[in-house]
Structures are given as C-alpha cells and as structure tokens.
Amino acid sequence: MWRVLADHAEGIRDTHLAELFDADPARFERLHCECGPLLFDYSKQRLTEQTLARLFDLARQQQLPQWIDRLFAGDPVNCTEGRSAMHWALRLPEDASCSINGVDITAQVHEQLRRMDRIVHKLHSGQWRGVTGEVVTDVVNIGVGGSDLGPQMVAEALCDSAVETSSRLTMHFASTMDGSQLSQLLRTLNPHSTLFIISSKSFTTIDTLSNAETARHWLEHTLGDKPGVLHCHFLGVSSAVQKMTDWGISEEHQLQIWDWVGGRYSMWSAIGLPIALTVGMHGFRQLLAGAHLMDEHFRTAPWECNLPVLMALVGVWNTNVLDINAQAILPYDGRLKLLPLYLEQLEMESNGKSVTRDGKLVEHSTCPIIWGDVGPNAQHAFYQLLHQGTEPVTCDFILPARRYHQNRDEVTEELISQHELALANCLAQSRLLALGDAALKNPEDMPIHQRYRGNQPSSTLLLDELNPYSLGALIAMYEHKVFVQSVIWEINPFDQWGVEMGKKLAVDTLGWIRGEGQVEGVDSSTAGLLGRIVGA
Numbered sequence: 001m002w003r004v005l006a007d008h009a010e011g012i013r014d015t016h017l018a019e020l021f022d023a024d025p026a027r028f029e030r031l032h033c034e035c036g037p038l039l040f041d042y043s044k045q046r047l048t049e050q051t052l053a054r055l056f057d058l059a060r061q062q063q064l065p066q067w068i069d070r071l072f073a074g075d076p077v078n079c080t081e082g083r084s085a086m087h088w089a090l091r092l093p094e095d096a097s098c099s100i101n102g103v104d105i106t107a108q109v110h111e112q113l114r115r116m117d118r119i120v121h122k123l124h125s126g127q128w129r130g131v132t133g134e135v136v137t138d139v140v141n142i143g144v145g146g147s148d149l150g151p152q153m154v155a156e157a158l159c160d161s162a163v164e165t166s167s168r169l170t171m172h173f174a175s176t177m178d179g180s181q182l183s184q185l186l187r188t189l190n191p192h193s194t195l196f197i198i199s200s201k202s203f204t205t206i207d208t209l210s211n212a213e214t215a216r217h218w219l220e221h222t223l224g225d226k227p228g229v230l231h232c233h234f235l236g237v238s239s240a241v242q243k244m245t246d247w248g249i250s251e252e253h254q255l256q257i258w259d260w261v262g263g264r265y266s267m268w269s270a271i272g273l274p275i276a277l278t279v280g281m282h283g284f285r286q287l288l289a290g291a292h293l294m295d296e297h298f299r300t301a302p303w304e305c306n307l308p309v310l311m312a313l314v315g316v317w318n319t320n321v322l323d324i325n326a327q328a329i330l331p332y333d334g335r336l337k338l339l340p341l342y343l344e345q346l347e348m349e350s351n352g353k354s355v356t357r358d359g360k361l362v363e364h365s366t367c368p369i370i371w372g373d374v375g376p377n378a379q380h381a382f383y384q385l386l387h388q389g390t391e392p393v394t395c396d397f398i399l400p401a402r403r404y405h406q407n408r409d410e411v412t413e414e415l416i417s418q419h420e421l422a423l424a425n426c427l428a429q430s431r432l433l434a435l436g437d438a439a440l441k442n443p444e445d446m447p448i449h450q451r452y453r454g455n456q457p458s459s460t461l462l463l464d465e466l467n468p469y470s471l472g473a474l475i476a477m478y479e480h481k482v483f484v485q486s487v488i489w490e491i492n493p494f495d496q497w498g499v500e501m502g503k504k505l506a507v508d509t510l511g512w513i514r515g516e517g518q519v520e521g522v523d524s525s526t527a528g529l530l531g532r533i534v535g536a
C-alpha cells in the first residue's frame with residue numbers, strides 16, 4: 001500500500017493547492033465533515049478524494065476496524081504493560097453497561113464521580129475548613145505530565161464557564177520539579193485556607209512527591225505540628241491507594257483512578273478534579289458528554305465522515321508520504337493557550353516510538369514534531385518560517401465561531417470586535433499558507449523577498465463555541481486520532497518506556513551532586529559540569 005500511496009503522490013506532487021482549489025469550486029464541500037459542535041475542514045491539505053480512497057485501503061490493510069473493536073472491548077492493547085486503555089469508559093453515561101473480566105466498570109467510574117461531586121460541593125459551599133477552622137479558598141493541584149497538563153489546560157480553557165462559588169475558590173497549579181511555581185505560591189497563599197491535591201497516577205513521581213513534601217513542611221511550619229493538618233489540607237488522586245495512605249492522606253480524602261487509565265488520558269477521571277472545581281460538576285459532566293459523543297462517532301461513523309480517522313490519515317499522508325515532519329497547533333483563542341503543550345504530550349509521548357508492537361524497528365517515520373502557541377501571538381513569533389522558511393509544516397488551526405455573546409456588559413461590543421479580528425486573521429493565514437501568491441493581487445510586481453510560495457497544508461477545526469461539551473469532543477478527537485495513527489504505524493501508543501531511564505540515571509547523579517560517592521563511569525561533559533556544580 002505504501003508503494004501505491006507513493007506513486008499516487010508522485011502524480012499530484014507538482015499540483016499546487018491553488019490549482020486544486022481552482023479546479024474544484026466545491027472542494028470545501030467535498031473535504032470537510034462535522035460531528036456535533038465540531039467542523040473539520042481538510043480541504044487545505046495537499047490531497048484529493050483519490051488520496052483518501054488509498055488511505056482507507058491502507059487503514060483496512062492495517063486492520064483498523066479490528067483495532068477499534070479491540071480498544072472498545074477493553075482488550076490489553078497496551079501490550080508492553082499488559083493493560084487495556086479504557087479512557088473512553090470514563091465518559092460512559094451511568095446507564096451504559098461495561099463490564100470487563102466481571103468487573104462493572106461503569107459502576108466504578110460513577111462511584112468516583114459521586115465522590116468528586118461531594119468534594120466539589122463541600123469546597124464550593126465553603127464547608128471545607130482548614131485545621132484552624134478557616135474556610136478553604138485556594139486549591140493547589142500538585143502533579144506533572146498528565147496529572148497537570150490536562151486539568152490545567154481545560155480549567156484555563158473553560159474560564160468563561162467558571163461557576164461562582166460562595167467560597168470564592170481559586171485554583172492553582174504546581175508541577176515543576178525545581179519548585180519554581182510552588183515557591184511563588186507559598187509566598188502569597190494563606191496556609192490556613194489552602195488545600196493541596198496530590199495528583200499522581202503512580203504516586204511515585206519524584207517531581208510531584210517533592211513538591212508535596214515541600215507543601216507539607218510549609219503547612220507544618222506555619223500551622224504547627226497539629227494533628228489534622230494532613231487530613232484537612234491534602235487530597236489525593238491516584239491508582240496507588242496504599243501509597244496515598246502511607247503518605248498520610250486520609251481515606252475519605254482519596255479519589256481513585258485505575259491501571260487502565262493512561263496518565264495522558266486521565267483528565268476525564270478524578271485527575272480532572274481541578275476542572276470540576278472550576279466549572280462545577282455539571283460542567284465536568286458536559287465535558288465527559290462531549291467526549292462520549294466523539295467516542296460513539298469514532299466507533300460507528302463511516303470513515304468518509306469520521307473526524308478522528310480522517311484527521312489521522314491526513315497526518316499519515318503528510319508524515320509518511322509528503323515527508324512533512326512538523327506540525328503546528330494554532331488555536332485562535334487565548335483560552336486555549338495550553339492546548340499545544342497538552343497535545344505535545346498526548347501525541348509525542350504516545351506515538352514518539354520507533355519499535356513496533358512485534359518488537360521490530362519501524363520502517364517509516366512515526367510522530368512528527370509538534371509545537372504551537374496561540375495563533376495571533378505566534379504570528380509575531382514563528383509564522384515567518386511557516387510562510388517563507390525552507391521546511392514544510394502542517395498546521396492545525398483551531399477556532400470557535402462565536403464568543404462573547406453571553407453575559408453582555410459594557411465592553412461586549414469591543415470584545416466581539418476583537419474576536420472577529422482573531423477569526424479574520426486565522427482565515428487569512430490559512431489562505432495565504434495554502435495559496436501563496438495566488439491569494440494576492442499582482443504578486444509579480446513584488447520583489448522576491450515579499451513573495452509567498454504557499455502550498456503549506458493545514459486543517460481547520462471550527463467549534464460552534466468553546467464550552468465544556470465542544471472541548472470534550474475536541475480533545476477526544478485528538479485522542480482517537482493518535483490511536484488510529486498508532487495502528488497504521490504498528491506501535492503501542494499507551495506506554496512511555498523512553499522516559500524511564502533518564503529518571504533512573506538521575507538517582508546516581510543526585511548522589512554525586514550531594515557529595516555521596518565518587519563520580520565515575522560518566523562522559524567528560526557530565527563530569528566537567530558536575531565538577532562546576534559541586535564546586536559552586
């Protein structure tokens with residue numbers, strides 16, 4: 001199939017996107033599809049309907065239907081760890097039946113949602129008090145990777161849907177191992193009214209545990225070594241129940257996740273507590289409902305109108321056939337500032353692999369390099385390379401059609417104008433990237449340094465508006481896209497062995513930094529740097 005695709009690419013290699021649009025006025029109609037609040041426009045990709053037909057053949061050859069069935073049957077698709085990957089089960093409605101190996105998964109999931117609900121209610125209503133009796137007004141989520149990026153990204157993206165609470169609760173996030181964010185927070189927060197969530201699937205991540213330890217010392221130092229400090233000021237979310245207990249988190253303040261939830265797929269579980277604290281449980285359930293809509297769409301929609309499948313295959317075409325190995329994520333909405341970071345983990349930690357499920361070296365490129373920023377800001381930073389650099393890049397433009405239409409006040413008109421400005425810039429950029437000079441009047445009169453080559457492919461994801469439901473659908477779409485690509489590439493998207501060894505090597509290195517033992521068996525760069533650090 002790869003040969004067929006390569007030959008097909010040869011046939012359209014010299015056809016510019018401007019020609020494809022000229023040749024077919026209905027190109028957009030043919031090459032876009034919708035699911036609920038999302039519209040996926042891939043007409044600015046360098047492909048035709050014949051390309052799609054061949055990509056579907058490839059997907060059939062790679063047994064995509066069987067793999068989708070396996071994913072939703074709870075089979076151990078994470079083969080190196082012998083686990084299933086059932087993030088989709090976190091989004092099931094309560095009346096859905098899902099039992100795996102005799103365990104009622106839906107009941108487990110909804111039991112934890114009810115526990116979350118009680119905690120959210122207690123905090124929102126001002127009933128959660130610190131050890132000295134003050135109402136908790138600040139919550140700090142301590143976590144890293146999937147235990148930080150998803151909750152933080154969504155909580156910020158949904159700031160307009162934040163609920164007013166009688167406790168006037170504020171969410172904060174601390175992730176960095178060096179304590180940068182935590183030290184800033186501890187300078188301003190009141191220990192009497194601060195609650196920490198220790199969020200860690202494994203409850204072994206040193207970044208999180210060292211931040212948690214610092215928080216514990218701060219509380220004990222400022223509040224005194226009273227019994228009840230740990231009980232009143234810490235919540236835990238983990239799959240390692242005993243480890244939470246050993247750390248000192250009381251049973252009633254523990255929320256549970258399961259082995260079958262991957263860290264970067266966990267924001268739908270109790271790891272998403274900061275989201276629920278921001279938008280309330282109703283908002284959190286809307287987020288789950290939007291994701292469930294996408295799960296059902298992915299599982300059942302024909303591929304011709306299946307958003308995750310189309311998005312994945314377009315990506316495979318770019319990466320493996322057109323040799324485009326960079327992808328920019330460009331939301332035209334400041335609330336989605338953290339989405340590129342979130343997708344960096346989702347895509348690159350999942351599919352940044354070079355060994356197949358069968359233990360062979362892959363023969364094709366896998367995950368491209370993904371980065372991004374809020375589009376309008378990136379226009380003033382790296383768009384120069386997109387327009388006139390030497391590297392091909394594919395872009396995902398993400399934008400809500402409507403904003404500021406609710407809760408009107410004295411600046412609503414101005415803000416609506418600002419939103420229109422962002423929309424105009426998004427459409428202008430994707431048009432110029434695709435068409436190049438053909439988008440301009442009399443380009444031949446311009447000097448060469450002002451000309452645009454164009455032919456840079458992009459997709460546009462248009463949301464009705466950004467709310468919990470549409471965001472849930474958007475994120476689930478990317479999750480399933482990643483899964484489809486892993487099937488095409490024959491890799492396991494649910495493990496991350498590449499991140500383990502660096503952590504182990506750091507243990508020895510830490511000993512040397514602390515003056516324990518002789519530095520030996522390391523390269524001269526590491527030895528030289530250690531010498532400077534230890535001598536500093």
Ligand SMILES: O=P(O)(O)OC[C@H]1O[C@](O)(CO)[C@@H](O)[C@@H]1O
Pocket residue numbers: 144145146147199200201202203204205208263264349496499
């Ligand atoms: O939730 P945990 O177990 O602390 O893990 C945090 C992150 O660390 C990783 O395991 C990578 O080191 C990610 O996959 C995960 O999201």
